[in-house]
Amino acid sequence: MACLRERDLLLEQAGHLLRPLPVLLPIYRSGLRKLWKLRVAMRLYDAIGVDSLGQTHRVLGRRQTQDLAPELPAEGLEGAGLLHDHLFPMPERLVFENLLSAQEHGARCLNYHEVLGVRAGADGLDIEVRDVLGGRVLGCRASMVVNATGPWADRTLSRFVPGLPARVLPTKGVHVAVSGSRNYALFSERTGDGQLRFSVPLAGFTLVGATSSPWEADPATATPEPRDVDALLDGALHLRTGPGDTVALWAYAGVRPLAGQPAAGGRTLLDPHHVLYRDGNGGRFLTLAGGKLTTYRRTAEEIVDEVCLGLGVSTESRTDRTPLYGGGTGDRTVFRESLCECTERIPNLPRRIVEHLVELYGRKCCRVLDLALANPGWEEPVAPGYRDFRAQIVYAVRTEHARRLDDVILRRLSTALSADRGTAAARPVAEAMGAELGWDASRVREEVERFHDLVAREILHGRPGGGP
Numbered sequence: 367m368a369c370l371r372e373r374d375l376l377l378e379q380a381g382h383l384l385r386p387l388p389v390l391l392p393i394y395r396s397g398l399r400k401l402w403k404l405r406v407a408m409r410l411y412d413a414i415g416v417d418s419l420g421q422t423h424r425v426l427g428r429r430q431t432q433d434l435a436p437e438l439p440a441e442g443l444e445g446a447g448l449l450h451d452h453l454f455p456m457p458e459r460l461v462f463e464n465l466l467s468a469q470e471h472g473a474r475c476l477n478y479h480e481v482l483g484v485r486a487g488a489d490g491l492d493i494e495v496r497d498v499l500g501g502r503v504l505g506c507r508a509s510m511v512v513n514a515t516g517p518w519a520d521r522t523l524s525r526f527v528p529g530l531p532a533r534v535l536p537t538k539g540v541h542v543a544v545s546g547s548r549n550y551a552l553f554s555e556r557t558g559d560g561q562l563r564f565s566v567p568l569a570g571f572t573l574v575g576a577t578s579s580p581w582e583a584d585p586a587t588a589t590p591e592p593r594d595v596d597a598l599l600d601g602a603l604h605l606r607t608g609p610g611d612t613v614a615l616w617a618y619a620g621v622r623p624l625a626g627q628p629a630a631g632g633r634t635l636l637d638p639h640h641v642l643y644r645d646g647n648g649g650r651f652l653t654l655a656g657g658k659l660t661t662y663r664r665t666a667e668e669i670v671d672e673v674c675l676g677l678g679v680s681t682e683s684r685t686d687r688t689p690l691y692g693g694g695t696g697d698r699t700v701f702r703e704s705l706c707e708c709t710e711r712i713p714n715l716p717r718r719i720v721e722h723l724v725e726l727y728g729r730k731c732c733r734v735l736d737l738a739l740a741n742p743g744w745e746e747p748v749a750p751g752y753r754d755f756r757a758q759i760v761y762a763v764r765t766e767h768a769r770r771l772d773d774v775i776l777r778r779l780s781t782a783l784s785a786d787r788g789t790a791a792a793r794p795v796a797e798a799m800g801a802e803l804g805w806d807a808s809r810v811r812e813e814v815e816r817f818h819d820l821v822a823r824e825i826l827h828g829r830p831g832g833g834p
């Protein structure tokens with residue numbers, strides 16, 4: 367229920383980042399899951415959930431399932447569950463919506479700044495911060511500190527109080543992008559052990575995920591290993607993405623900061639996937655263990671309430687009714703169509719550019735459009751065949767704190783959501799960034815080489831996708 371409420375709030379506040387997506391759960395005679403159980407579960411879900419979007423969930427018969435998903439094998443197919451959900455094609459953009467929104471409300475945000483240490487002083491906490499790119503070390507003072515460094519949370523806490531038992535269970539997760547795309551997401555049982563695999567259509571591919579394995583090293587060093595990729599590609603329906611052979615394109619790894627059972631001094635938050643710890647004299651250093659994107663707003667609200675209590679400030683959270691930075695577009699389709707209508711007479715501005723900008727930037731898309739219209743050539747693609755264009759690179763540097771090439775290609779633009787992970791765009795993007803940031807030729811070369819090294823660990827060189 368909490369997830370549904372947060373999803374509805376996000377649709378209001380940043381609906382441009384979400385795509386409606388039907389989700390199918392096919393049931394096979396030989397599988398572990400049974401159609402009658404699914405029917406009961408769906409009825410219960412509708413009875414208690416009453417999805418606010420008014421789309422009830424259905425159990426489809428065999429024929430209806432085949433009509434919707436002709437690529438699924440027919441043998442043994444009994445039917446499928448059909449649910450309606452939403453997908454974040456680029457969750458990274460949600461991070462920037464929040465960050466830029468915080469800035470609009472007075473926050474100061476510093477990218478590439480690492481907390482080196484925190485010391486309790488007479489009237490607050492003294493924090494030492496290093497500018498990772500520039501090398502400068504800065505000091506600042508705070509009354510309270512919130513440590514929301516995800517899978518790094520224990521490492522960060524140890525810079526304040528060393529030697530405490532671990533509070534986060536870092537868990538590596540890998541996704542693989544395979545060729546072909548459907549118009550629905552699929553939950554499917556892996557042959558053999560019945561483990562569920564999830565696959566979603568994304569930018570003309572299918573993203574299959576995710577593995578789950580404990581991770582002890584620095585989260586920044588997590589990479590997809592061949593065994594992770596095998597686990598996702600072996601024996602399952604999710605690889606049936608179309609009539610041809612499925613090919614694995616690339617894989618990426620991330621580390622989830624799972625909370626586990628609350629240790630001493632921890633308090634489980636309203637979303638039970640999160641635990642909040644208070645350390646230091648007077649509990650002025652707060653550490654969040656856990657992290658689910660779907661309920662991030664409510665978790666943040668609870669933590670800020672706790673900080674307000676600690677500071678003796680009385681104020682009410684407004685994040686449930688404040689649109690995010692590019693949010694507040696109202697109905698996304700109406701917004702997009704009116705913008706397309708207003709801009710249709712502008713030369714060199716094809717409709718696909720306007721649509722793409724609305725999807726990525728919502729209400730703020732006009733800022734990128736202004737850059738494109740004022741600078742000849744900036745409406746050109748970042749490199750042939752990519753959907754993003756040059757004005758977006760400049761916007762990422764000037765507005766979205768991008769400082770390195772991988773910031774732009776992997777985390778600001780959609781360039782990496784392509785078969786080559788954005789490799790062919792690396793040089794032109796680095797040159798455009800260099801023009802903004804004053805990079806010389808050797809810095810451009812260094813960024814391009816570093817980017818190629820990063821994605822070389824992810825590219826799967828057309829490895830066959832296997833199959834059921």
Ligand SMILES: Cc1cc2nc3c(=O)[nH]c(=O)nc-3n(C[C@H](O)[C@H](O)[C@H](O)COP(=O)(O)OP(=O)(O)OC[C@H]3O[C@@H](n4cnc5c(N)ncnc54)[C@H](O)[C@@H]3O)c2cc1C
Pocket residue numbers: 479480481482514515516517518522538539540541576619620621622623656657658659660661
């Ligand atoms: C494979 C995978 C699948 C997932 N699927 C889902 C899903 O389906 N649904 C869902 O809700 N969630 C999902 N998640 C979880 C969700 O993406 C994470 O919980 C979320 O990204 C964690 O956010 P965070 O801000 O807490 O941590 P992070 O996003 O990891 O951010 C932590 C930040 O802290 C910074 N940092 C670290 N140390 C320091 C320091 N000393 N000083 C300054 N900064 C520091 C890091 O550089 C980083 O930017 C998934 C995660 C993974 C890895």
